[in-house]
Amino acid sequence: MHSFEALSKQFAQYFNVRHFPKEPSSLYDADEYFLSLGGKRVRPVMCLMGNELFDEISKDAWPVAAAIELFHNFTLIHDDIMDKAPLRRNQPTVHAKYGESTALLSGDVMLIVAYDYLNQVSNDYLHKVIRLFNQTAKEVCEGQQMDMDFEKQEVVKMDEYIRMIELKTSVLLAASLSLGAILGGAGQANQEHIYAFGRNLGIAFQIQDDYLDAYGDPAKFGKQPGGDIMSNKKTFLMIKALESANAAQLKELKRLMQENPEDKVARVLSVFDDCGVNKWAAGLKEKYINEAFEHLEEMAVVTSRKEPLRELAHFLVQREH
Amino acid sequence: MHSFEALSKQFAQYFNVRHFPKEPSSLYDADEYFLSLGGKRVRPVMCLMGNELFDEISKDAWPVAAAIELFHNFTLIHDDIMDKAPLRRNQPTVHAKYGESTALLSGDVMLIVAYDYLNQVSNDYLHKVIRLFNQTAKEVCEGQQMDMDFEKQEVVKMDEYIRMIELKTSVLLAASLSLGAILGGAGQANQEHIYAFGRNLGIAFQIQDDYLDAYGDPAKFGKQPGGDIMSNKKTFLMIKALESANAAQLKELKRLMQENPEDKVARVLSVFDDCGVNKWAAGLKEKYINEAFEHLEEMAVVTSRKEPLRELAHFLVQREH
8 A cells, every 4th residue: 555655756757758659749749748747647646646546456457557647648738729728737738839830739639649559458448448548538528618608608506517627627536546446346336436436525625726726825736826817718716606685796897807907816815715715615625625525534444444445535625736 | 332423412411410418508519610621521421331341231240330439539629739720621620719728628528428439339339349449549649749749850751750650640541541441341451451552642642732722723723832842841752852962952842941932932942843753752652543443352242342442542642632
């Protein structure tokens, strides 16, 4: 049994190799560049953790973990194009550095290489792994489309937003754990519990994300909070505020969103506070964490084996950066 | 044994169903729209033909044929974004109709659904099918990148251009046949011969494509020829002309490409004729067709079973539209 940190190190050793051919360098350099920007590799390590919950880490879990990480990076490259984002991890995005066409194509090829890794899985599990991987991949695309649709929608309802977060963020965390569990020989009930654990954890994770972007401590958060507020992003906090504000607060919020005054962030936060959005978010996060832990409890696995996952969950939803 | 036409009808029956979920319609309508534009479905039918060369069409060949067609359409959606093409098959391209972000994402999801179809292949062949499919998919991306690189390059050498065509066009035709053959139980030598048949045929096909765009009969070609010449595209004909022109002809070509006079097409064609590019192209096409047919001959299969492929090959390289 290993902690998240220990497995992160092991995964880095496995994953920090060249994944793409040398030529044409005009295509593959873009892929290698993006992977070199790093990241916490949370999803592949969750796959290894889901696997180790049941047994020693299986030979098949490594390439599946790599496929998950490549898939995740593929979505980031393409999302950055759609969002016209100039920076990712404080470095130029692929399209900013190599142009949109190469970014598009380097994303495509990264997805294909993810399937190369999946294809290393043994016959016993290959069909099942591809089935869950593909279902998840489609859902992530659906979530991204919903997210873009919301930008054009005047009103986004809370349940729509939660469904979008589930698709865009949660299902990949859930599937990472579940794919690991499948390869560990988990039965159907355990597969479903670990999936539900990941799905609920993912939503709590996103609530924390939205919270930090509004209330984060700049010193710990690593950047100035308020980005979501500045860009009028519909987050958990903003949707709740719009839903629960009284007439005067609603008018103030809409005016701030339209006029973008210099002190916009502070004034939006002050409305958030008046509406109790801050406390509400903490409560909602708690609800999802509790639900996640209930599913972890329900798993028919020796309790001590669950400890690393419990630690990781606490870290993900309490992190301040 | 069936002709291309007969198998086209059978494939249409299998393929003309809904391939994507209903919701979110903002994403999946774009996919269904693009597939509704139709096409000759050459590649999937080649997969079926490669399969039937050895035996009755196998259950696995149908989903692999569908995966190939979906992959091909995925590349078209993304290529159209990169080329900023407004029309495809005389209808608006996906990005023109639904916006670039949705086009990007609908292409992504189409590739994922292609793997759903591949995942229907039985255990005996799944690894092998994914391996060849993926190798081909990467090569097609590499070909597209080379094609974009060539646009910025002042000089493109003939062997570079042929390599690009091989990657962008030929390998998918070759793999379509070969995947069918694999599922038909073909041995290694037969797999290699049918692959080489498709690869050479694909280059001959592209020479015919470039030829028709310059010399096609508008009544049969369906549109005014000269599009490649107008946009200074580096084609078989143009590269050969630039390589073989004398100083005066070279000066004339470069001036025409820079100044775009009204009678550009006629004057470029006249240089082509003076350089003998027209005849050279016919000869080169012949060379690749002959090589293709030699590989077909070499296949250890009853001669009569090869007849549909021979007919298809003649059609593809002699077509006037």
